[in-house]
Amino acid sequence: MARELRVIIYAGKGGVGKTSVAAATALRSARMGHRTIVMSTDSAHSLSDSLEVQLSGEIRNIEDNLDAIEVDVIHELETRWKEVQTYISDFLRSQGLGEINAKEMTVWPGMELMSALFYVWDFYENKTYDVVILDTAPTAETLRLLSFP
Numbered sequence: 001m002a003r004e005l006r007v008i009i010y011a012g013k014g015g016v017g018k019t020s021v022a023a024a025t026a027l028r029s030a031r032m033g034h035r036t037i038v039m040s041t042d043s044a045h046s047l048s049d050s051l052e053v054q055l056s057g058e059i060r061n062i063e064d065n066l067d068a069i070e071v072d073v074i075h076e077l078e079t080r081w082k083e084v085q086t087y088i089s090d091f092l093r094s095q096g097l098g099e100i101n102a103k104e105m106t107v108w109p110g111m112e113l114m115s116a117l118f119y120v121w122d123f124y125e126n127k128t129y130d131v132v133i134l135d136t137a138p139t140a141e142t143l144r145l146l147s148f149p
Contacts, residue, residue, distance in 0.1 A: 005124045007132045014138040018042075022135035023050035030066035034130040037067040037123065041116045042137040045070045067129075069119070076115040087114070113137075 008025060010018040019040065026038035037059065040047035047070050048055040051062055057075025059067050116134060123129045 003127075003130055005120075005127075005132060006130065007120060007134065009134045009136060011136045012138075019046045019050050019135050022133050023047060026051075026066055026068070026131075026133045027063075029131045029133070030063060033065060035065050035128070036131040036133065037069065037129050038133040038135060039068070039116055039119060040070045040135040041112045042135060043073075043112065044137075045072075047135055071112045071115050071119070073111050073115075076111060 008022075010022045010025075012018055019042070022038055022040075026036050029036040038047065038051075040055075045055070047068060051068055053060065053062055053068070055068055055070040057069065057072030057079075059069045062068050120132055120134075123132055
């Protein structure tokens, strides 16, 4: 039987312990033998502090079965821009607008959130992980993440 990808999302208002619980869940999941990644979409980037390792926009191995990443908007622009550009272009065309020029685009609110969805899709398609844990930004930002199709 094929293993399915489990996605666990920690959401809520700021300062309630989402990052601490996400880090603890990730450690437990990995130590139970599940290939696990914990991702932070919060621009505060406190997952590094919780895991006591330096994280960036690149996936980093923390220990056996555990990887982590703090989604970084600048890194995403440099490495995944084509996917973002395609998504935006397709969406705007579907709304009746003409082609857009990627060079005219700048960093826009919610880009970290959309990038996280690209990662989750990649992990699902490539069967990279068994468990994806999302440590989200405070509620308003997370609602934007969950509203993407």
